[in-house]
Amino acid sequence: MPEGYFGDYFTFGMFAGLVVVLVGGTLLLARLVRPRVDKDEKLSTYECGVDPIGGGWTQSTVRYYIFALLFVIFDVEAVFLFPWATVFEEIGIFAFIEMMIFIAILGLGLVYAWRKKVLEWI
Amino acid sequence: MHQYVFVVIGVLMAIAAVRLVTTKNVVHGALYLLMVLAGAAAIFILLLAEFVGWVQVLLYIGAVVVLLLFGLMLTRAPIGRTALDNQSRALAALVAGAIFAMTSMVLVRAFDGQMIDFSQTLTVRTLGGVLFTKYVLPFEVVSVLLLAALVGAVVLAKRDE
Numbered sequence: 001m002p003e004g005y006f007g008d009y010f011t012f013g014m015f016a017g018l019v020v021v022l023v024g025g026t027l028l029l030a031r032l033v034r035p036r037v038d039k040d041e042k043l044s045t046y047e048c049g050v051d052p053i054g055g056g057w058t059q060s061t062v063r064y065y066i067f068a069l070l071f072v073i074f075d076v077e078a079v080f081l082f083p084w085a086t087v088f089e090e091i092g093i094f095a096f097i098e099m100m101i102f103i104a105i106l107g108l109g110l111v112y113a114w115r116k117k118v119l120e121w122i
Numbered sequence: 123m124h125q126y127v128f129v130v131i132g133v134l135m136a137i138a139a140v141r142l143v144t145t146k147n148v149v150h151g152a153l154y155l156l157m158v159l160a161g162a163a164a165i166f167i168l169l170l171a172e173f174v175g176w177v178q179v180l181l182y183i184g185a186v187v188v189l190l191l192f193g194l195m196l197t198r199a200p201i202g203r204t205a206l207d208n209q210s211r212a213l214a215a216l217v218a219g220a221i222f223a224m225t226s227m228v229l230v231r232a233f234d235g236q237m238i239d240f241s242q243t244l245t246v247r248t249l250g251g252v253l254f255t256k257y258v259l260p261f262e263v264v265s266v267l268l269l270a271a272l273v274g275a276v277v278l279a280k281r282d283e
Binding site for chain 2: 005009058059063072073085101113118
């Protein structure tokens with residue numbers, strides 16, 4: 001077992017637990033001392049405004065999806081750059097060519113998306 | 123100690139996974155999926171593969187679940203059992219069982235009897251070393267897979283207009 005590996009996570013866990021206890025405790029305390037009003041008006045979106053019609057779910061446009069997917073794809077690419085950067089000096093030019101091929105193939109996709117005009121926000 | 127932590131994480135993951143397929147609200151389903159993936163990340167960290175664990179957090183929790191939520195928001199609100207369920211549960215159970223049996227068999231056959239080296243952590247450097255020498259081809263294939271996903275998304279977006 002490497003020295004201090006789980007110790008670090010244990011410290012992190014202690015702090016996380018403390019956060020849960022503090023926030024939870026504060027909310028619980030507030031619940032105990034505050035007055036309760038059991039009325040429908042209080043639970044509506046605008047207590048003193050126009051009553052909302054229909055549900056809270058709206059259909060979003062497909063453009064958000066494209067940007068979310070582009071984010072995922074280039075996030076994956078960015079993650080691969082980390083192990084690449086650590087061994088770059090050892091492997092040298094071969095590693096460089098490998099990564100350039102990887103980026104070029106993904107760049108091709110970005111060019112495709114660009115030419116198909118899905119990156120434009122109308 | 124390792125085993126107890128593993129059992130706790132495993133039980134939490136199993137509960138979340140069952141809730142994921144039985145919940146009536148799809149957004150809650152996505153949040154249960156997040157819990158399952160967080161459990162997987164915790165298991166990676168428990169097995170000393172720290173980088174893989176945090177990549178799991180970054181990519182699956184940070185990106186894939188966000189993508190899933192965007193995907194859900196594209197649809198009209200399908201809340202309730204009838205909208206989500208097409209009633210062919212026997213077939214679904216059969217497919218799920220077959221996939222489980224096959225992946226377990228492949229894993230057992232590939233790694234049977236091997237032990238994880240608990241004397242050192244899996245560093246990014248070790249990972250990079252094997253990724254860019256021994257597993258170059260799978261690495262390049264990943265880029266083609268990502269390209270396919272991108273092109274598919276572009277085609278879907280264009281068809282909608």
